[in-house]
Amino acid sequence: MNYQTFQPHPDLSALVKFYWTLEVPFDPNNQKQKIIPDGCIEMTFNLEDKIKRYVSEKDYIIHPNSMVMGQRTKSYFIEPLGNVNSFAICFYPYGFANFICTPLENLVDVETPIESLFGEIPAKELEQKMLQAANTQERIEIIETFLLNKLNLNKTIENLVKTTVDTLLATNGSTSINQILKNDLSKRRQLERNFKKQIGISPKQLGKVLRLQTALKMLLNDKESLTNIAYESEYFDQAHFIKDFKEFIGTTPKEFIGNENMALSTLFYK
Template identity: 90%
Template sequence: MENKPQMDYQTFQPHPDLSAFVKFYWTLEVPFDPNNQKQKIIPDGCIEMTFNFKDKIKRYTSQKDYIIHPNAMIMGQRTKSYFIEPMGDVDSFAICFYPYGFSNFVSTPLENLVDVETPIESLFGEIPAKELEQKIIQASNTKERIEIIEAFLLDKLNQNRTIENLVKTTVDSLQAANGSNSINKILKDDLSKRRQLERNFKKQIGISPKQLGKVLRLQTALKMILNDKESLTNIAYESEYFDQAHFIKDFKEFIGTTPKEFLGNENMALSTLFYK
């Protein structure tokens, strides 16, 4: 059996001054192989800024149609899984923001970024974006790239408003409960707060609290499937789904396969790497 090219995925921690906003930085290198399969990317509740140094990457909009990723872009919140396919070698550097992290650096409502790839010049202006992209490309290693992006983000942080407190406490509660906390419980059934939350949440996170909760709960289940090899009944129970049928329905809705079909699926190799 021939050896498949290795995907090299690494993560790096942010500076303490940015650790409330940035979850981690990551790099990914994958040598081109004509036998490589399309890869399905699964929503994770985060927003990412990515820089691509090698060949273009396609994102499929249907079975055959695709768009080409910008080389420097923001990937907004996702409400569904999607397929990508590199057109050659992959060499990427990215910043993974917490759900409420990215809103602190831009004034654009984040609901405008949902399910699309937005070139960074659309959010930061053409000249600053081009300067940043050139510095990132010309840097000689990941450590330098992290220093460049952190200087850029810290400068932006000082210019922008901070996240609305109700949004932050709701996200914190959802993350602490792995997405299973009901919004009514978080808000103690205060209807006026709920309306305020829904409005601000979409602007500052991109999606609704309920959608984010679904994504976070699915993430918990995915990690258990990949790492613990527990039974689906146990995973459904521990992820606080109503029952196994509810778990499988949510899983299929987001990922397009059943949990059993997910394991060992070549289209899921990249997502498996991210979740492990």
């Protein structure tokens, strides 16, 4: 697997976290891979063979070649049908809402073809340019031109939503929503409504995902004990950490390490 990341233009750096590419030669012995929620929305271009996502143990759907994957509330398995050559834009939680008018709660846990969001003709033109580009740098230039043009046509994120996301990102999801709102419960309903529209999920869900991401990176990189990881990630205790881990990933932390089905996620987060 060849996975690389690239930084966006400064004019987009507040909205786009990074670009990534993934190349995986086809091998009939490759295992299906589990994708884990990360709190981000991604626009992906599949430049070679098809990829399928499992919706049950045996049933699956085929990914669109060009799509947006909204916020994820659960893990899922994918499996390539041939060579993988993908280019993707990883948006910060409030990033993608600046480019479309569709409520982001409509995109949760589904793959949405880009023509459904940007129109058939602009989407097809963009897809062809990305396919015909000579290299990654050219693809970055193409997508940044597209995004900057779209950014000028849409309104920006509601301030309370942005403040909440910024706080959750800065504290790795460990700050409670009541603390962020300074116990002003009159703002809670407004925040929940706008958050789902502009982020896709609730503030509490995003906080849980971000805190899990912190613990997962520690698990992969630091080799600390589960007790220390739980403590440093500000879980109530180890049992609370394991419960959240199983909820989002479907395995215990110990089962995750060295699991062939987790190789891609390990590559992403290590």
